Structure formats: C-alpha cells, structure tokens
Amino acid sequence: MWVFPALFLCIALGLPLAGVLRNSLSDISAVDFSPQFGIAVTAGGQALISTIGALLIGLPIAGILATYRFRGRGFVQALVTVPFVLPTVVIALAFRELFGSLLSPGLALVVIAHIYINLAVVVRIVGATWQQLDPRMVVAARSLGASPWRAFLTVTLPQLKAVLASAASIVFVFCFTSLGVVLVLGNGGTRTLETQILRQTSLLLDFPTAAITALLQLIVVSIALLLGARASMNATQNARNLRFTRLSVIRGIRARTYVFLVAIAACIFVILPLISLASGSLRDSHGWTLQWWQSLTELDAGTTRLGSPLTAVVTSVKYAVITGFIAGVIGVLAAMSVLSHRLGRAILVIALAPLGISAATLGLGFMLAYGRPPLDLRGADLLIPLAHSIVAVPLVIAVVLPTLRSTDQRFAVAASSLGARPTRAFFTAYGPILRIVAFAAAGLAACVSLGEFGAASFLARSSSPTTPVQIVKLLQRPGDQSFGVACALAVILVLITLTLVAAIDALSRKRWVKV
C-alpha cells in the first residue's frame, strides 16, 4: 500500500527535483554561501515573531471553540479557516487596502498578514486536541479555588504543550517560506529564502546558488517539522486514551462575556480585510458601481489573454477537483502507510517534505521533467493540479492521520472473528470513517489548489490561468478597472472557499473527522 504514494512522490517530486539539481550543481564551486545565511537568520526571526503572534491570538479562539457550545460556533470555525486557503497575494492586497495609510510596507505588515493566514492552523490543530481534554480536571481546579486563568496555566496548558509545539512548527514553516506576502507587503528588508530563490532563478539565472538556497531552506524546514512531528506523535498517543469531545454550555456572565468578546474579535479580525476586498469590487473613483462585476465576462474579450476573468474561475474549479482527487487518494494511502508500516515515521517526514520545497523550485523542476516531449503534460492541463497535489498531500495526511489513528481496531478484529474475510473486516472497521475522512481531505486539498499561487504562476501553461494568477495579472496594470475586477475575482474565490470549508465542517460534525 505504501508503494503507490511512494511511487507518486518519486515521480511527481523526486524527478523534477533531480532535474533541477542535475542542471544546477554542475558548477557548485562558484556559489557564494554567506548572504543566504544572513537571509535565513532574518527570515527565521520574522517567522518566530509571526508564530508567537499566531499562537497568542489563536489560542483564545481555539479555547472557546473547543470548550463551549454557542450559537454561531460553526460559522466562526469556518470563518477563521478561510484566510489559510485564500491566495496570499489576495490577503496581502486586502491588508494594504486596510492599513495602507497607517503602516508602510515592512516587518509589521508582513507579521500581521502571517498571523492572519496562520490563525487557522493554530485554531484547528490545537483545537482538535483541546476538545479531547478531560474538562473535569479544570472543574476540579476551579472548585479548589483556582482562578480561570490559573486553571488554564496549571491544568490546560501543560496538556497542550505537545500540540502547541506541533502547530508552532507548521506555522513557522509557512512563515519561513513565505513568498506572496513578502513580495507585496515587504520592503526588501523582510526577504525570505524563497524570495532569494526567485531572484536567483528568474533574475540572475544563477541555478547553482538557487539550488543551494533551496537545499538550505529544505534543511531548516525539515528540522522544524521533525521537532513538530515528534511532539505530535506523543500528543496523539496521549490523546488516544482520553476522548472527551462534548462541548459544554456557557455558564455565568463572565464566561459569557469572555466567549462573546473573543468570538466577535475573531470575526472582526478575519472579516475586516475581506470587507475591504468586497468594497473594492463595488467602488470606483466616482462612488458605488456594479461595472466591475459586469466586466467579469467581457474584460480582454477578443484578445489572446486566454479567456475572460470568469474563465479563470472555471479553470481554478477544474484544477481544484483534480487536485482533490489525486491528493485525496495519495494522502489517504500515505496516511495508512504511516500507520501500518514499520518505517511509518520516516514515510511521514518524507511525505511532509513538500511543505518546505520552494514553489519556484517545484515550478522549474516540473518544467524540466514534464514540460517537453516525450512527457509533455502541459497540453493536458495536468501540470498545475499535479503540483498542487504535491503541495496538498502533507495537509491531507495531517487531517487523515489522527482520525485513522483514533479508530478502534477492535471492530475489525470482531468482524474477522465473526468470519468476515479480510476485505470485509477492513471495510467494517474503517469503511465509514474512510468515506468521510476522504471527502474532508479531498475538500481541503481542493481549497489548497484554489488558493495556490507560487507554483501556478511559475508553470508554463497554454490555457487560462488560475484565479490567483489572474488576480495578480490584473493587479499588474494601472487603472481603476484592473483593481476593481481583481477585487471581484477575489470575492468569488472567498465565497467558493467559504462554502467548501463549511461543507467540510458539516461533515466533521459527525464527530469522526477533525480537520
């Protein structure tokens, strides 16, 4: 069973990377290492600040979502997930609209945007564990006279340590390898290794240095992920024994106020930038207008610009479906391998590696491996969904693994002992869960595909661009029109994503899937 995902990773990831390395490392002697280390330190500092910020803001939200039942809980949970799957460039644009006159580009804006994007990672990952903690321990502490704050510090927090480390490592990786946000909101002093790779590949065409930089990035990312994976292994082992997933009703005016304030603050924080996008799509220099929405189908008609802006939405949806299928299948199989194979941990780390592989590297590698005969996949429109699958597989595994792990194997044993053949016994035990978890995983992969920008912009294509790429193209020319239509496209993307996330949540409310 591990053969298929392994084969996929080899072909879809190994081959392109080998191509880049072969083309790059031929004259490695000329590479100047020192600047890359400086950038790595700068980017590491930025990622650390962003991670701490995301944890500080994400924890209270994760807490109320994990402990209390209240009206609008599902909405809040879906809402905080949306920034994570939106194109980073769109988020950067929204923040520039919001804070343009207050903050100039630089570290502060980059960090705020990173916190915004990664809020979902903290809320979802930490929330999943938090929900399983035994609430009676907090009750006991409170009845012994501990304040809510003290109860949190001495009872809840220690139990969350492992999952906090795991969430932090993932957030750190995302901020460390950030590209879109840094390009739009940075000021040159906030570079990441990813922007360096972009500069080396597409400006200096210095492939050896680019390969070394990509390798350096991969090393840092692997270390961070390994630390996180170790923590999460321990965390799930603890959590397996204790499963309290019942939410409690909010009691007392103070708790009520607290939950209300946190929920409202979270909504405002998430919605405000989205509203600035929506208003951008409905305004021109004269006031309110619908013309940008009307020109969605007409703009650039009659040119070779590969379709109207709306065509890009169709392209994106198509790629998202293919990505959902490929990444869903591969991710679920890989997660099953991690569980059942004795080299599970190694498989896990390899399968998570794409998180740290630069979009520019991936794009170039794909071009080398599949961009020309005999294996020219461009005409088949498969390159981009294939690249998206590579990016999405780690997240699918992250979703599927805890769910499969917490499934009671005794069902299968019972079924076999009652005379079921292995196939039948397997489906008795895992079937119902797999069905749901596979859909949730595919949905998540589709979300990733909808928002992915880096690899899609780098890959050669002969059909309409994806929506994020189209948005960026529109933003690269002057005039009210370009901006308004870009905002309208961004709003459509937000709506599709929100719907998809809400659907996944509806599935997971069946208690089996913890996205």
Place this chain on the structure above:
Amino acid sequence: MFSSVFKKIAVLSAASSLALLAACGSSQEQAGPAAVTLLTHDSFVVSEALVAQLKKETGITLKITTAGDAGAMLAGAVLAAGSPSADVMFGVDNTLLAKATNADVFSAYTSKNLDLVSPALKTDTGNGVVTPIDYGDVCINIDDAWFRKRNVAVPTSIDQLTQPAYKDLLVVQDPATSSPGLAFMLATQAKFGDQWLSYWKQLEANGVQVSGSWTDAYESAFSASGGTRPLVVSYATSPPAEIVYAANPKPKKPSTSVLTDGCYRQIEFAGVLRGTQNEGAAQQVVDWLLSPAVQADLPLSMFVFPARANTPLPEVFTKFATKVPNPLQLPATVVDANLKTWLNQWDEVMNR
C-alpha cells in the same frame, strides 16, 4: 492482517489514476507541422483576429504558452536550451538578453524586415539571433494634482529627488523582486556611473520608500491611487493606461505625468528557439510579430511602443504617452557581468 486489502485498494486507485492520466493525455491535440508554439511571458497579449489572420495567410496555427514573468520564462528556456518545448520565444528584454545568448537559447535568425526597425533599437541583436519587437521606458510618474495643491515645483530631473523639498515623496521597487525596480536601479547606474551608490545613499537619507512590487508601489503607495507618495517608479505609458483602464465615464486626460529624466529603455525581443523542429514556420512567426498589423496592435494590448518605424499609434498614445527624448541604457553584456554585484551593493547601501 489487512495488507492484502490495502494492496487491492492501492492497485485499484493506481489503475484509476493512470486511466485518468491517459485519458487526459490522449485528449491532447497532435500538433501538425504547421503548428508553432510561442513561448512568452504572462503580459503578452495580441488581438485574436491577428492570430486568425496568421492562420489564413500562412497556414500556421499559433499556440501560445505563457510561463510567468520574463525572467521565469527565460529560466525555463535556459534549462531546456537545445531541446525546447516551444518554437519561438517572445519577451526577453535587453536586461536579460545576454543571459539568453550565453546559454545559446536561440538559433541564428533576425526578421527579414529588420531594416524597418528604428536604428536605436537594433544596436544589439545578440549577434543576429533576436529581433526587436517593442520598447518602453521605465520612468518616474508624477501625481500632478498633489504638487499643484501644495504649490511645490514638479521635479524635472532625478538629481533633484535628493533635495529636502522632495523628502518622503518617492516610492521605488526592490530591484531584486521587481522589473521596473531593476530598470530604475540600472538607470541610476547608467546616469551616475561610479557615483550611483552615493546617489542611493542620499535617496535613502531623503526618505525613499522601497516596495516589494510594482503593484504595491503604484496601487497603494502612489498618491494618485490613494497613497501618500506623489512620485513612483512606473512606465512612460502608465498615464495612457490610466485612461484606458479607468472606470466609466473615462476621464478626459490622465491625472499623472512622466518625469523624462532618468528613464531606462526596455526593448523586448523575439527569436527562434534553437532545436525547434519547425525552423521555417518559427521564422515566419517572428516576421509576423514585426508585421504592420501586429505592430499597430501592440500599444493598446501591452502598452508598449512598436519597434517598427512609422507604425501608426492610437490616439490615447499620441495624446498622453510620453516619448522620452534620451532614455538611458546599458549594454546587455555589461548588465550581465555586473548585475549580481550591483544588486549586492544596492542591498548593502540600502541596509537590506
């Protein structure tokens, strides 16, 4: 105990995925001998009618493949030099030309109509491998209303930008991540020579803002778009683009103008890719790009000036596009030899 089941699932899903791959693969049209693939950057656009006309006149079916910005496109072409995935490449500019020729990306051909191109544009054809198709100038754009309102004189040369009167007014782009940012850096290099770094030191002391991208600098920081800075590095054709892409009803004239000093000339070239199976048809496509019809289409499609002399310009260009009298330019080989050093020096001076 379930390994056999897992295996079955794996085989089934593998088979279905392969079938999907095969299905998608076979739907791909087989390109005939008269199909030419044009590799270009994301900004490339021409009218569809012209592509149809090419097919009618020569039988060539033009397939357009876009591959990111000019640099990303070239990176792919360099890595595939000699066994290209396309037949013709359009969009390499004079900044990157030497990278392309060093990697031997093109085969020897310049358009048979090269003599109709303005002389200033064809000083460098990479030793006869590329044909100039269009050009444009990267210049500082001015928000005129801002200066009028405050009774401040509009700057007339980039030397003035280090003066106290223009403190905190200019926004530029990081040359490492932005094409106009790079062009402006090269312009200062061409204009000030050895003194270019001290010019940047003074700009920094005078409060220049550095954005990561043109989008941020122009759409957010520039006062004409609602920001706070009335001077921004952009293109000489940005004012007419402001009119064409404005909200309805379109304004009578643009609210921005161009500082004609310190402009850097960008020339875009097309060439036949070495190793193509379609040499003859590929050459015809290069000629087509230089044909009167395509040349006349370029200004409104891509907001550039046509390379072919005496091509009629649309009204919005003749009225509002600034023709820069003496644009700055550096030889492609000089740029190639020094770019890395200059970028590092710029980083150092600007504390990046």
